[in-house]
Amino acid sequence: SRIRLPARQGGLLLPLLLSLLSVGRGDTFTINCSGFDQYGVDPAAFQAVFDRKAFRPVINYSIPTQVNISFTMSAIVEVDAQLQLMTSFLWLNVIWYNPFIRWNPEECGGIRKISIAAEYLWLPDIFIEEFMDVDQTATGLMAYVNSEGLIKYDKPMKVVSICNLDIFYFPFDEQNCTLTFSSFIYTVENVVLGMEKKVQEISNTSQNLIRSKGEWVLLGIHQRMMKMTVGTNQYDQIIFYVAIKRRPRLYVINLLVPSGFLVAIDALSFYLPAESENRAPFKMTLLLGYNVFLLMMNDLLPATGTPLISVYFALCLSLMVVSLLETIFITYLLHLATTQPPPMPQWLHSLLLYWASPRKCYPSVSQKGNKGLGPTPNHLPGVKEPVELVGKVAGPREAELIGSPESRVQEEQEAQRQPLVDLWVQFSHMMDTLLFRLYLLFMATSVVTVIILWNT
Template sequence: MEGGWPLMRSFFLCLTVSLLLQGRGDSFTINCSGFDQNGVDPAAFQAVFDRKAFRPVINYSIPTHVNISFTLSAILEVNAQLQLLTSFLWMDLVWDNPFINWNPKECVDINKLTISAEKLWLPDIFIMESMDVDQTPPGLTVYVNSEGRIKYDKPMRVTSICNLDIFYFPFDQQNCTFTFSSFLYTVDSMVLGMDKEVWEITDTSRNIIQTQGEWELLGINKATPKMLVGSNLYDQIMFYVAIRRRPTLYVINLLVPSGFLVAIDTLSFYLPAESGNRAPFKITLLLGYNVFLLMMNDLLPASGTPLISVYFALCLSLMVVSLMETIFITYLLQLATSEPPPMPQWLHSLLLHCTNPRKCCSTASQEGNKVLGVTPTQLPDLKEPVELVGKMPSSGEAELNGCPESTRAQQEHEVQKQHLVGLWVQFSHMMDTLLFRLYLLFLASSIVTVVVLWNT
């Protein structure tokens, strides 16, 4: 008897456990008496509804597995000043409820039901970068299958913080993140997983985003870090969303008009500097460019210093420099035609070398204010010395007037002055050509630099 007592104790223990497990398993099976062709009696799920305040698990040491996916259906706004991204998401959550189970064959072949989301336990998944309250519409439903798998689709308008880099505007690309995590449940109570692969999320989002808005979706990647807060460890899924701005609007409204104005300013160098029309034309063009920048200021980012702002400042500076060059050349021409100063020897040699290098070595040195070299017949808008001599009184007339020597000296002085005027005019033209080439070189190098930076 003493040896049989332990055996009897073991038998009764096994019988009790088996009865408890059998009763427990039956309690998880929903009675199909409430199922018919006209619908489902809510009383059949009343036991499940009463448990919605608790996490649906049989053993609280086992964490609930929640699979997450989302669909990016629209990019509504990107605020560079506030560093915010406003988008519209469809968040999909899938988890298992062990208290929901029925046999479809016994329940008029019903495999899936829709139940009000307010009557079931829902995981508290949120987006950590969200800067706004949850604007989920009320009255949503969930899909529940016969095995207790619940699928919850939640539309969300998300205003999330995003580190925006607008230096390459309007050819910029931005990388924003959506980090899904739980408020309350640590890794001991909730584990996050993927309901879809990343490439499926990317393809679905690209197919849905069909609007020709300002932004386009490039790709989505993911990471699964853990967040440690004090002694609590939380599971996370982080999605990296890469978007790119469509630059067509800004190229047409900003870059093309600016390029046209700079091109017109460059072509204005071909206007004759002697006519006096170049400077007023450049001033008008400069005022028009400032008006253009004021009108297009709303299209530029309100914060930061994008590369396009540097480009506009560079174009404006080039137009100001070209105006200063025109003023300088106009001053030289005015000085040359009114009171030309004596030309220094080094400047005269440089002018001869630039105009005719072969004759530079054979030209005799000047003495005092005597000027040799280029004849005024090669210069525009200058009277020839022969014409000036013809207008002077002849030697016979000079003798009759009683001043032959003074008349000859005056004639030589006029010829010498015309030679000097011609050299200063030619020097002004040479400086105009040199500064124009430097202007073109600086303009081309600046544009190439900006384009290379935009392409990188």
């Protein structure tokens, strides 16, 4: 509730004001210029104004005080995604009218503007609703007063304000933080807020004078006027929307590029021969290196939420795991083909022949095995070819073994088994090619999807 002075006390203040202020025409007051000289201004001329600094400076209390505000954002120091805070530096400009401070410049030595310590004047209680720290504004600031009673009060502020951050598009994210200026005590019947400058001018000045060249860039500032209702009271508000954008270069170089290189190397490892014993260890080494990379780069990622880049890293890790599983599967097929190849179904045999060479007709061969089935590769892992013995001079013991019935039966079994081995080896290579193409298709689709989401 508002404290009202008794009529008797209010009447005692009037002689005091009239003793130092001479009444002008109508509802204006003019300061006596006897306190103005070439050496400065006599403080006694403003003593009546200083004595009533606790009261809103109006002649008619039914008329609200118009307070115009603007600011210049000089730096964006930090944006904390975990605490949802933005730290910035502002130069706040507040302008209002005091009808008790007026003088005639022609009668007062041509003085049109003076500076007065802000502690001696009534100051509007303008605050920022999103403010989350103690106001550390320096004391002993000055205010400029002109001969018409217009007061201009500027103060620097370090503003730690709460900001609802959306980190889904990190590191290509744009944030929209709000700075809501309002009066803490005075309702719309007492204080009305207005703009001292156009919001476009505030935005352009801030973009030109901003000193911070760090992680964040100021895109623009927008403004909206509204009234906040608390119970039966209404308060004037001016909401400024500060649009900022993150500079993604650091994260692109340190996160996206190394991750892309590792995935590309993993894709190129499919060109290693499937029979080689180095493909699986190579992929395991890449997978281990990628996990170490994620652990080292974890400090650069936001601590809260699930940004799209985390989905991208999980996708890359999944692709590398699938690649390793594909290599294990192909290695198992090759091992099975060269040791104990099972009978191949007729439909799989036909499909394999069609896939391998659709323009060539291979004779249909039963699973018992005929010598004319499929091409025979030059080198097959785990298979000892009889041609290895060509050119060697057989000893008496070896000749006896070769000419024995058991050796001839073994050679016939090996000759019957060889085409089936060739078919399974060919099927393994076909599956390796097919899975590699599916891997590339899925990887390209996933990367393009992530890029599209980042651009939107």
